[in-house]
Amino acid sequence: MAEFSYTAVDAQGALVRGTLEAETEDAVLATLRRQGHIPMRVGAPARFALSAGLGTTTILGAIGAGALRRKDLRRPELAAITRELAVMLGAGQDIDRALRFLVETMPRARVRAVLDGVRTMVRDGRALHVAMGRYPGSFPRLYIGMVRAAEASGDLAPTMERLALLLERERALAATVQSAMIYPAILTLAATGSIYLLLTQVLPQFTPLFAQNGATLPASTQLMIQAGDWLGRYGPAVPPVLLALVALGRVMLRRPSVRLRADRWLLALPVAGGLAGEILAARFARILGTLLENGVPILASLAIVRGAIANRAAIAAIDAATQSAKSGRGLAAALDGASVFPRRMVHLLRLGEETAQLGPMALRAADIHEEQVRVATQRLVALLVPAITIVMGLLVAGIVSSLLLAMLSLNDLAK
Numbered sequence: 334m335a336e337f338s339y340t341a342v343d344a345q346g347a348l349v350r351g352t353l354e355a356e357t358e359d360a361v362l363a364t365l366r367r368q369g370h371i372p373m374r375v376g377a378p379a380r381f382a383l384s385a386g387l388g389t390t391t392i393l394g395a396i397g398a399g400a401l402r403r404k405d406l407r408r409p410e411l412a413a414i415t416r417e418l419a420v421m422l423g424a425g426q427d428i429d430r431a432l433r434f435l436v437e438t439m440p441r442a443r444v445r446a447v448l449d450g451v452r453t454m455v456r457d458g459r460a461l462h463v464a465m466g467r468y469p470g471s472f473p474r475l476y477i478g479m480v481r482a483a484e485a486s487g488d489l490a491p492t493m494e495r496l497a498l499l500l501e502r503e504r505a506l507a508a509t510v511q512s513a514m515i516y517p518a519i520l521t522l523a524a525t526g527s528i529y530l531l532l533t534q535v536l537p538q539f540t541p542l543f544a545q546n547g548a549t550l551p552a553s554t555q556l557m558i559q560a561g562d563w564l565g566r567y568g569p570a571v572p573p574v575l576l577a578l579v580a581l582g583r584v585m586l587r588r589p590s591v592r593l594r595a596d597r598w599l600l601a602l603p604v605a606g607g608l609a610g611e612i613l614a615a616r617f618a619r620i621l622g623t624l625l626e627n628g629v630p631i632l633a634s635l636a637i638v639r640g641a642i643a644n645r646a647a648i649a650a651i652d653a654a655t656q657s658a659k660s661g662r663g664l665a666a667a668l669d670g671a672s673v674f675p676r677r678m679v680h681l682l683r684l685g686e687e688t689a690q691l692g693p694m695a696l697r698a699a700d701i702h703e704e705q706v707r708v709a710t711q712r713l714v715a716l717l718v719p720a721i722t723i724v725m726g727l728l729v730a731g732i733v734s735s736l737l738l739a740m741l742s743l744n745d746l747a748k
Contacts (some may be wrong), residue, residue, distance in 0.1 A: 405470030622695030
């Protein structure tokens with residue numbers, strides 16, 4: 334007997350997690366179905382322990398080793414595979430031939446291994462969503478849930494088309510934000526490097542001159558010299574310390590209470606918080622609308638959306654909306670009361686509930702908020718670039734002016 338962890342949706346649409354002892358994963362799946370649950374993921378329970386005395390090198394090494402051992406599909410690869418499956422299934426090919434074609438044409442061995450495993454289980458008589466569920470790192474719960482609903486209704490080809498569109502929209506949304514942040518990041522890196530070189534390489538060239546002449550240096554010059562001396566001694570240790578702090582922060586964010594406060598703080602930020610809220614609304618509405626249009630019931634859809642959203646404040650709002658939907662009051666009022674999502678999205682969802690068009694209105698809300706993400710990203714970049722330039726100019730001007738003041742004090746001493 335082995336212990337397996339599982340994630341499933343119960344008869345009321347709530348997400349349940351736990352562990353079961355069984356001989357095989359198939360036995361766990363059978364037990365969950367007898368209990369009236371919809372299995373979403375079954376696997377060995379993950380046990381992560383962080384010792385209080387664990388060193389920084391061990392933490393960073395574990396992170397790097399995990400990245401090197403990656404065997405799952407990346408999101409761009411999953412989007413491309415889904416698009417090709419949608420095309421082949423729409424052309425009338427069966428799932429076995431479609432998977433075989435993908436196995437034969439994929440360039441990466443890692444991708445071929447995942448697809449070949451899925452195809453082998455399908456040929457053995459397993460349902461496609463069950464086969465995909467064996468690779469939870471490659472196929473998200475949202476993906477598996479939609480495939481399961483499609484297999485039950487017999488419209489797998491249209492579902493793969495919707496999934497491909499969903500993944501491509503999410504990829505485009507992420508690319509919009511990431512591409513816009515490249516220039517501010519490069520500018521920040523260049524500004525930091527320039528100031529570091531001024532303080533550690535340029536300013537120390539004048540320090541012996543000041544010491545030999547016995548000049549009384551201005552306070553700003555002394556401060557710059559001390560800062561350059563500190564950076565020269567401890568500057569190389571700053572990047573490892575920052576990496577260690579990032580690793581420690583990620584560990585701390587695994588605590589639900591800490592993560593909840595951090596997520597609420599993020600949404601409350603003046604400019605970045607508005608952008609984060611728009612991204613959250615676009616993702617929530619896109620996933621919910623796609624699921625509803627695919628025939629997934631509202632409670633099961635909310636359970637799947639809950640697992641696809643990382644923001645704890647939004648998860649709390651979705652939980653409240655789920656309880657409201659169970660009692661027949663709808664979800665828009667509960668989402669409005671949580672004050673997490675933009676009011677525009679809540680209004681469109683309320684309109685969808687009133688007109689029995691919740692799925693289409695959710696997709697319409699997603700289109701609007703994706704456009705708002707692009708606008709907010711452009712606005713944020715428009716603020717960041719001049720702000721970084723001004724701060725860099727002020728710091729460089731401060732260093733140069735401190736050096737000039739010291740030179741003037743030398744001239745006064747010579748006179």
